[in-house]
Amino acid sequence: MMNGYISVSNLEKEYVTASREIVHALTEINFEIAEGEFISVVGPSGCGKSTLLKILGGLLAKTSGTCTLKNTPIDGPRNDVGIVFQDPVLLLWRNVLQNTMLPAEILGLDAKKTLPRAHDLIKLVGLDGFEDKYPHELSGGMRQRNAIIRALIHDPNVLLMDEPFGALDAMTREQMNLELQRIWLESKKTVFFITHSIPEAVFLGDRVIVMTPRPGRISEIITVDIPRPRSLSTMGDEMFVELTQRIRNLLYVEGSLD
Amino acid sequence: MSNDTQGSGTPKSAGGPSLSETLLQRPYLLFGVSFVVLLVVWEWTVNYFEVDDFIFPAPSGVATALMRGLFFYDVGSGVGGAADFMGLMKTSFYNHISHTLFEAVMGFFMGSFIGLGLGLVFMQSKWVEAIIMPYVVAFQTLPKLAIAPLFIIWFGYEVKSKIFLAGLVAFFPLLVNTMVGLKSAATDQIDLMRSLSASRWQMFWKMQFPNALPFIFAGFEIAVVFSLLGAILGEFVGAGQCMWGGRGQCGLGILLMQMSFSSDTTGTFAILVILSCMGLGMHQVVRFVKKKVLFWAPETDKQMGA
Ligand SMILES: Nc1ncnc2c1ncn2[C@@H]1O[C@H](COP(=O)(O)OP(=O)(O)OP(=O)(O)O)[C@@H](O)[C@H]1O
Ligand SMILES: [Mg+2]
Numbered sequence: 112m113m114n115g116y117i118s119v120s121n122l123e124k125e126y127v128t129a130s131r132e133i134v135h136a137l138t139e140i141n142f143e144i145a146e147g148e149f150i151s152v153v154g155p156s157g158c159g160k161s162t163l164l165k166i167l168g169g170l171l172a173k174t175s176g177t178c179t180l181k182n183t184p185i186d187g188p189r190n191d192v193g194i195v196f197q198d199p200v201l202l203l204w205r206n207v208l209q210n211t212m213l214p215a216e217i218l219g220l221d222a223k224k225t226l227p228r229a230h231d232l233i234k235l236v237g238l239d240g241f242e243d244k245y246p247h248e249l250s251g252g253m254r255q256r257n258a259i260i261r262a263l264i265h266d267p268n269v270l271l272m273d274e275p276f277g278a279l280d281a282m283t284r285e286q287m288n289l290e291l292q293r294i295w296l297e298s299k300k301t302v303f304f305i306t307h308s309i310p311e312a313v314f315l316g317d318r319v320i321v322m323t324p325r326p327g328r329i330s331e332i333i334t335v336d337i338p339r340p341r342s343l344s345t346m347g348d349e350m351f352v353e354l355t356q357r358i359r360n361l362l363y364v365e366g367s368l369d
Numbered sequence: 370m371s372n373d374t375q376g377s378g379t380p381k382s383a384g385g386p387s388l389s390e391t392l393l394q395r396p397y398l399l400f401g402v403s404f405v406v407l408l409v410v411w412e413w414t415v416n417y418f419e420v421d422d423f424i425f426p427a428p429s430g431v432a433t434a435l436m437r438g439l440f441f442y443d444v445g446s447g448v449g450g451a452a453d454f455m456g457l458m459k460t461s462f463y464n465h466i467s468h469t470l471f472e473a474v475m476g477f478f479m480g481s482f483i484g485l486g487l488g489l490v491f492m493q494s495k496w497v498e499a500i501i502m503p504y505v506v507a508f509q510t511l512p513k514l515a516i517a518p519l520f521i522i523w524f525g526y527e528v529k530s531k532i533f534l535a536g537l538v539a540f541f542p543l544l545v546n547t548m549v550g551l552k553s554a555a556t557d558q559i560d561l562m563r564s565l566s567a568s569r570w571q572m573f574w575k576m577q578f579p580n581a582l583p584f585i586f587a588g589f590e591i592a593v594v595f596s597l598l599g600a601i602l603g604e605f606v607g608a609g610q611c612m613w614g615g616r617g618q619c620g621l622g623i624l625l626m627q628m629s630f631s632s633d634t635t636g637t638f639a640i641l642v643i644l645s646c647m648g649l650g651m652h653q654v655v656r657f658v659k660k661k662v663l664f665w666a667p668e669t670d671k672q673m674g675a
Contacts, residue, residue, distance in 0.1 A: 170560050187566075194564045200557045204579045204665045217565045217575070245665045 115143025159327025476535020488547025546588030550581025
């Protein structure tokens with residue numbers, strides 16, 4: 112069955128280190144993602160989450176197996192994919208608006224169309240009034256929001272996010288979770304979202320991929336049947352607590368969470 | 370003292386900021402105060418121990434020599450005597466200053482921009498970089514003093530050899546810093562650009578080059594100081610004729626040599642003061658441009674203070 116929007120089957124990834132050792136980073140990775148689905152990924156440090164994301168983003172070559180997006184193999188970066196990296200990776204010499212417009216510029220999109228869209232996005236994440244501020248004048252959360260809308264400017268169908276909120280404090284993080292859910296509900300993109308936080312994974316995901324290390328593999332894919340929009344009080348629900356506990360058990364049985 | 374008993378949480382008490390706080394918050398004021406103290410101690414020590422001017426002049430003597438040279442065109446204490454066999458002392462300070470400044474500034478622009486340009490070119494190919502780099506390192510470790518006489522042979526005693534020498538020493542900081550700067554792009558930044566299928570050209574101008582700018586400006590800051598050094602070095606090795614105004618030979622380096630021949634320590638100190646002011650001034654100009662261009666870089670922000 113290879114008809115998912117994104118399909119990954121029998122994916123293997125081995126790194127060859129500088130000292131010619133072979134690191135088996137991913138093995139037997141199989142999953143499918145439906146169009147418009149929000150997939151969360153959790154797993155201990157070093158289990159190959161970022162490796163998987165980079166392969167999906169066409170930034171890293173796989174060792175074997177198949178990865179397809181819309182039934183075409185992923186063999187390089189594609190314009191219909193937006194990536195949010197673990198760090199915001201804003202260009203320091205560009206202000207909020209210019210950073211947001213970077214993909215549009217590089218892809219040569221018509222500024223007449225993308226500029227109004229940039230302003231809409233800036234408003235959407237509450238950065239209006241900061242268009243001409245530079246990264247060093249923004250808070251960590253603002254930078255992260257800037258990085259998120261940069262990934263959205265060229266209206267990609269797929270959003271790959273690598274621990275985008277890892278560096279934020281708990282309160283900002285919850286706010287960002289709510290905002291991300293809102294953006295997703297409005298745009299219905301297919302999202303692949305890596306996180307270290309189990310509650311975050313459950314809160315945002317339609318399904319949660321739980322990974323274990325050495326070598327990185329999928330231990331289970333858990334469906335989150337909680338209606339949307341979810342609010343912070345959802346985290347107190349019985350179902351939510353049950354799911355997070357189940358994931359926690361999976362991780363503690365197979366390896367330790369750092 | 371009563372502040373201490375109120376706990377360390379409230380450094381600013383009702384009495385307003387103390388003297389030490391005021392000084393620490395204003396580095397220029399602090400420098401001014403320490404400088405005055407230094408001068409006073411220096412003057413007093415020299416007078417008290419009756420140190421000979423020839424060994425170590427008092428600041429008042431240096432100031433007098435400086436004023437005489439700057440305002441009365443009368444350089445050095447041994448004026449007109451046998452020491453002045455080259456007529457150097459009758460040439461205004463400003464002629465010496467302008468010659469040295471000219472050499473240093475020309476050398477700076479030539480050397481640093483060629484260094485910057487070559488750095489940009491070399492980094493376009495890993496092959497070129499790998500082949501060139503050992504030579505660059507080897508050449509850089511060579512003491513430039515050893516090359517100076519060669520430059521006199523190749524380019525003559527006139528201003529050209531000084532400019533080229535200043536250029537040479539300004540060249541390397543820019544070459545090396547440009548190369549290091551272009552390599553400094555984080556993998557994340559490269560991945561970002563790659564994920565957008567950026568062309569090599571876009572990768573370079575939209576990311577790599579601006580990313581290298583803080584390194585390049587650090588290079589300029591070093592180069593501007595080095596270029597003055599290079600010019601003086603060139604003048605030490607071979608004196609050139611005055612190009613404009615003044616008779617005989619021009620350049621602060623030449624004047625410095627001359628004063629050392631005539632054992633004019635006070636005059637030497639005066640020239641050193643001028644040289645350090647020139648170096649400081651040129652450095653400040655570069656810093657000014659750097660702050661304008663690199664307003665976005667976090668380091669400059671910290672250095673700017675208030
Ligand atoms: N370029 C590389 N060369 C060699 N080994 C690598 C390389 N990149 C990653 N690895 C190894 O592959 C494994 C998976 O790394 P990866 O970065 O994908 O983990 P991760 O799950 O994203 O971890 P974290 O949660 O800490 O970000 C690790 O053991 C790591 O040491
Ligand atoms: Mg990672």
